[in-house]
Amino acid sequence: ESIDSGAAQYITKPFAPEVLRAYAWNTLKTNVSAATPSDEICRCGVKLCPTERKVCRGNGDVHLSPIEFDLFFALLEKSPAVVSRDALLAKVWGEDATDTCEHSLEVYVSRLKKKLGEELGGKIKGVYKAGYKFLKSRRPARIARPSGRTKTLRLKR
Secondary structure, X not given: OOOOOOOOOOOOOOOOHHHHHHHHHHHHHHHHHHHOOOOOEEEOOEEEEOOOOEEEEOOEEEOOOXXXXXXXXXXXXXXXXXXXXXXXXXXXXXXXOOHHHHHHHHXXXXXXXXXXXXXXXXXXXXXXXXXXXXXOOOOOEEEEOOOOOEEEEOOOO
């Protein structure tokens, strides 16, 4: 009955403490190895490690405040999709974010861009009335014309 309801293992009574210890140890080993995959995010020459709350790029560590780290993590995690302002506010300040936090979001995004530098910070873009996104590359967009020729569009900074 226990196995049918979703239990992974079942021990009948009476049982020896060594048997219980062995079952517990085996279960812990299985769960720990399954729960610790490499959760680092590597994009555009930057490596973000959420467990250590550390951001590294080619020339060393980037020192971010906890709020800046949470913002960068949210943007990098969903890249290149747009992350709504509400989602960012909820992730960083929690569900009870206020209007004050909304203005703070703009300030923290600006600080994050400065700390990341011109090249990497320039990949964080505001999307009008939607939120922010992290661009994976800054390659020019190419548009196919009906004639089959393509036109390269240069995006202004």
